[in-house]
Amino acid sequence: MDIADLATRILAGERRALARAITLVESGRDDHRAQAVELLDALATSNRQALRIGLSGTPGVGKSTFIESFGMMLTGQGLRVAVLAVDPSSARSGGSILGDKTRMDRLSRDPNAFIRPSPSQTALGGVARRTRDAVALCEAAGFDVVLIETVGVGQSETMVAEMADLFVLLLAPAGGDELQGVKRGIMEMADLILVNKADGDLKSAATRTCADYAGALRLLRRRPQDPDGFPKAMMVSALAEEGLQTAWAEMQTLTDWRRENGHFATRRADQARHWFEEEVRLGLLARLEKDPAMRSQMAELGNAVAHGQTSVSGAVLEMLRALS
Known part of the structure; x- marks a missing residue:
């Protein structure tokens, strides 16, 4: 593979080259990994930046519908949008459906949009191990906004916040009592909480849910990277395409404030570290x-633990001593 040629084509915005590059960085082969590092180093000098938006929420909350409506709104404003959707992998077979494009048929046909589903494989936290590399490739290809859709595993899904400039939490109406709003973890990481499906019969329930979470956010300690009023809860309807412009305006307001006060660059530096x-x-x-010797010792200690000959803590200590 000609890495220099691939880098040139990515910088020119070629979608096929971008897709091929993401396949390369996601590969587990050692030779592919060496080529991926060479490619990422070649593209690092472009210094192109996109607004990275992480999107999380429980399965069925409407993440794919929201991304399509939100993405179509952004492309309608002349922006180029990349969507990196992480699909859960089977614990038994290791396979993934990777069917996100079928849920976003309008956006997938938009020439200013690029959708790439990826398997989560063994990675935890809602994102794949190489998602950050894929984000860097999309930035080099000249996309203005990169949407990172997580697996959707619930309250511990915070890894996406370590690769996004904004972390948006999508919730469904009547998803639980008001106690859900004061739980830590994913709530503390969110920059914006959007209560989706605020239309039709669910609008009144969405209003109550939004009020509950707005009250819960006021109980959280204000973060130094947030201006007054953030994080905040809002209502949207991805199906009716209502509230999307207001949500985008709030995202821009928060991003501009962080840029002006130096928090944007500091956060990206912390994420890189x-x-x-x-x-x-x-x-x-x-x-x-x-390492064959280490692998053999791991197997021996694992068998000892399995047969009750030693404790887990004792076996771990012995293994660490062998490593040192």
Whole structure:
């Protein structure tokens, strides 16, 4: 593969080159990984930036419908939109359906949009391990907004906040009592809470849910990267395409404030440091698994734990001593 040519085509905005590059960075082969690093280094000098928006929510809340309506609104304003949708992988077979394009048929046909579903594989936190690399590729290709749709696993799904400039939490009306609104974890990470399906018979329930979460947000300690009034809860209807313009205006207001006050650049620097440390940890684990002696000792200690000959903590301590 000619990496220099692929990088040139990505910088020119070629969709096929972008798709091929994402396939390359997601590959687990060692030779592909070396090529992926070379490609990412070649594109790093472009210094192109997109607004990264992470979107989370429980299954069935309407994430795909919201992304299509929201994305169509953005492309209608002349913006180029990339959607990176992470699909859950089967714990048994390891496969994924990857059917997000079928849910966004209008957006998938828009020439200013690019949709790429990816399997979560063994990664936790709602995103795939190489999602951040895919975001960097979309930025280099000249997209203005990158939407990162997570698997949708619930309150612990916070990893996407480490790769997004804005973290949007999508909720359904009447999704629980007001106690749900004061739970920590994903609530503390959200920059904007959108109560979806605020139309028809569900509008009154959506109004109550939005009020409950707005009250819960006032109980949270104000973060230094937020201006007054943020984070906030709002109502939208992806199906009726209502409230999307207002939500986009609030996202722009928050982003502009963070840029002006230096929080935007600081946050991106912290995220880069986080992913560097994460890749080092994963690299060390991969090296451990490839070492025959270490793999043999892991198997022996695993059998000892399984047969009750030693405790888990004792086996871990012995393994760490062997590594040092």
